[in-house]
Amino acid sequence: MVDIFLQTIPFFALIGLGYGAGRSGFFPPEANAWLTKFVFYFALTAMLFRFSANLSLAEVLDWTLVAAYLAATVPLYLLVTLVARLRRLPVAEAAIEAQCGVIGNVGFLGVPMLVMLLGEAAIGPVMLVLATDLLVFSSLVVAIITGSRQGRLEPAILRTIGLGLLRNPMIVAIGLGFAVSALGWPVPGPVNQFLVLLGAAATPGALFAIGASLSDKSAERMRIAIWLSTVKLVLHPVAVAISMLLIFKVERYSAGVAIAAAALPVAGNVYMLAQHYRVAPQRVSTAILVSTALSVLTVTFVIGWVKPL
Template sequence: MIDILLRTLPFFALIGLGYWAGRTRFFSEEATAYLTKFVFYFALSAMLFRFASNLSLSEIYSTPFALAYLSGCVTVYLLATAVAFARKLSMAEAAVEAQCAVIGNTGFLGVPMLTALLGKAAAGPVLMVLSVDLIVFSSLITLLITAARTGRVTFGILKVLGIGLLKNPMIVSMGAGLIWSATRLPVPGPVNDFMGLLGGAATPGALFAIGASLASKSAERIEVAGWLSFCKLVMHPGAVAIAALLIFPVEPFAASVMIAAASLPVAGNVYILAQHYGVAPQRVSASILISTVVSILTVPAVIAWVTGQ
């Protein structure tokens, strides 16, 4: 546990450095937004393409893996939704809280950290988790909020969702990488070096951007944020572990990566969605802040457990 904690500390230290820069206004909110855009559209996309282009579809997709991860997510999602309804919240608010309970920071934190700690073999399972989060749950929250406000889901909304997925640079880069991999052609040396150089900026850039963005987050609605952080950091990896280890025949290493990915703190894109729709952004902001701080201890604990260290 101590060894894993020490190995994860540099990652969280980069987040802390970004937080300091944002809190002291050395790094403005505008600067944070542009850094995030650079990481999202360029550096992280290059890293994902490089990983995917060296993997086959079978190394990423596994039906038992997908079923196990979805089962764990849906269990916690429904529980968070039920608790929200018990508190007399609207469908839109319940959907946002459920999103906080199951969507972790897989892109900006999970991909660079888990591949560094667990090895390059972790890339396939992490990309699968990221794909499910982006395709299934990012679409689901949009559908639920739209249905809650209009009372129906139109073809136009489905079309917008489809176009949005096709424009998402993470999905595009993973898809392009898999297509290249399917040709069985080696990535040309200069292209591979370019992707490696650009992708190398993803880890420090993403972690710094996470911290800088946290500086603008508030810690209001502590009780609710604490509950949602508990769902994300404890219940989510627990439910995924039960599904992967006891119910579905998931390969042991892939299961360990899945559980570790499920232990990550609430993703920043949940706040973007909440702010876009005007649904409980302060609640999400507090959940991101609290879960990220607490994850400094919980994530190493989960990784130490799944790796037997």
């Protein structure tokens, strides 16, 4: 376990470096906004496209893993929603809290860290978890918030969701990469090297950006943040482990990768959604801050547990 902790420290140290740079004012929010755009639209996109273009879709697409992940995640989503509604929160706020409870930072933190720590074979399962989060739960929260405000679900909401997915560079990169792989088109050497160089900026850039983004977030409703962090860091990986290993009997290595992905802290894009729709952004930022700080220990423990699988 100490060995795993020492391997994860550099990743969290980069987050800490970004946090310090942002907190000191050396790296202002405007600079971090541009760094995040670079990582999101260029570096991470290049990494995901290269990974998926060099994979066999038939070998990666594991519907049992997807079903097991959903079977574990949907009940937790409903549990967090129920707890929020029992606290008499509006539907939109309950949906945002549920999003905090099950959506981890798979894109910016999970892809680079888990591939490096668990091996390149982790690429497929990690991207399946990422795609499921984006396609299912990101679409769901938009539908719930929009529907609750309009009083009903209209066809226009589906158009909004569809356009949002098509504009998400991570979804586009994975989709195009798998299309290239399915067509049997080899990625030319110079193009592949270009993608390697650009994608190499994703890991340090994303981790630094995570830290810098945390530096301007203030704490609010710490009790709720601890509850949501507990769901995300403890209950979610436990539920995924039970579903994959005991119920669906997913292949052990792939299951281990998915469990590790489920243990990641609350994703930054949940805050972007909360900010965009003006639904409890401060509460979400606190959950991200608390879960990221605690994940130094919890993620280390989970990776140490799944690595021998």
